[in-house]
Amino acid sequence: MAVFTPVSLEDVTQWITQFPLGRALELKGISSGIENSNFFLTTERGEYVLTIFENLSFDQLPFYLNLMRHLAERGILVPAPVANDRGELITALHGKPAAIVSKLDGRSQMDPQPVHCAAVGAMLARMHLAGQDYPLQQPNLRGLAWWHETTPKVLPYIPEDKAHLLKAEIHYQETFAACAHYRQLQVGPVHADLFRNNVMFDGARLTGFFDFYFAGCDTWLFDVAVTVNDWCIDLDTGVLDAARVRALLDAYHAVRPFTSAEQHAWQAMLRAGALRFWLSRLYDYYLPREAEMLTPHDPTHFERILRERIATPAPGLY
Incomplete structure (x- = not known):
């Protein structure tokens, strides 16, 4: 989250009359994240999050907002989008698509223990x-095709050893994506960005997942790998913490058992998850967009994780 498009309380006062939320009382920009303009919005009816979408189009957004509504209706703890008086989830604000969703209780758990990892899994x-019967289809927009498109843009900015690693890993992932085990993996809607700051807890009780705006249809195992690569590591080294890994994977497996194809693909998928975020952080770092509140993430964090996943086998899925 960030603020690329400034919005004032005065701007929102008339715009919000189309929603069943009463008067807007307070609006505060959210500085974390790097994709959209986000604000905490307080109205007479409660607390919400207002998002102005900087990259996603009006045509793309129904996938994300309807997915959140689909999951919420099936008991998954996610923000519920708020429709206006015409039943629309997406409306224009300052000429850009915007949406309001409910604000989750609790706060992010930035020092997770096995109990938190189990709840996330x-x-x-x-x-x-719950997403298996979601009818809309959209690929993961930060998948292999995006990796191919983006790699040439960042290569001129990085030293030779990093360029070699990036090109070698792209080649490895191409080969992996063409193998039989990959084709056997379960596919469906995924969050694709389930980091610690995108989950809320009240103590040890998980109160919700949010920020679904990188979601798409991809392998479920990729979603698990992205999650493990953030929730179950030492942040300074990228080394996996075995107790947290085991807690997350065992809790997931108890609900939706992993397959043998997923077991074979696990190590490669952990590398894929690390590559995706190393590459996106390289891009955001060297080719940043202007924003009122934005601090690009350090790309070396996921470079360390990728090198560690290549060097050290992770605990198995089961």
């Missing part, structure tokens, strides 16, 4: 199962 499995 179980909810992630329930989310995957």
Whole structure:
């Protein structure tokens, strides 16, 4: 989250009359994240999050907002989009698509223990199962095709050893994506960005997943790998913490058992998850967009994770 498009309380006062939320009382920009303009919005009816979408189009957004509504209706703890008086989830604000969703209770758990990882694993499995009958289709927009498109843009900015690693890993992932085990993996809607700051807890109780705006249809195992690569590591080294890995994977497996194809693909998928975020952070770091509140993430964090996943086998899925 960030603020690329400034919005004032005065701007929102008339715009919000189309929603069943009463008067807007307070609006505060959210500085974390790097994709959209986000604000905490307080109205007479409660607290919400207003998002102005900087990259996603009016045509793309129904996938994300309807997915959130689909999951919420099936008992998954996610923000519920708010429709206006015409039943629309997406409306224009300052000429850009915008949406309002409910604000989750709790706060992000930035020092997760096995109990938190278990809760995330179980909810992630329930989310995957709940999304099986979601009718809309959209690929992961930060998948292999985007990796190919983006790699040439960042290569001029990085030293030779990093360029060699990036090109070698792209080649490895191409080969992996063409193998039989990959083709056997379960596919469906995935969050694709389930980091610690996108999950809310009240103590040890998980209160919700949010920020679904990188979601798409991809392998469920990729979603698990992205999650493990953030929730179950030492942040300074990227080394996996065995107790947290085991807690997350066991809790997921108890809800939606892993397959033998997924077991074979696990190590490669952990590398894929690390590559995706290393590449996106390289791009955001060297080719940043202007924003009122934005601090690009350090790309070396996921470079370390990728090198560690290549060097050290991770605990198995089961």
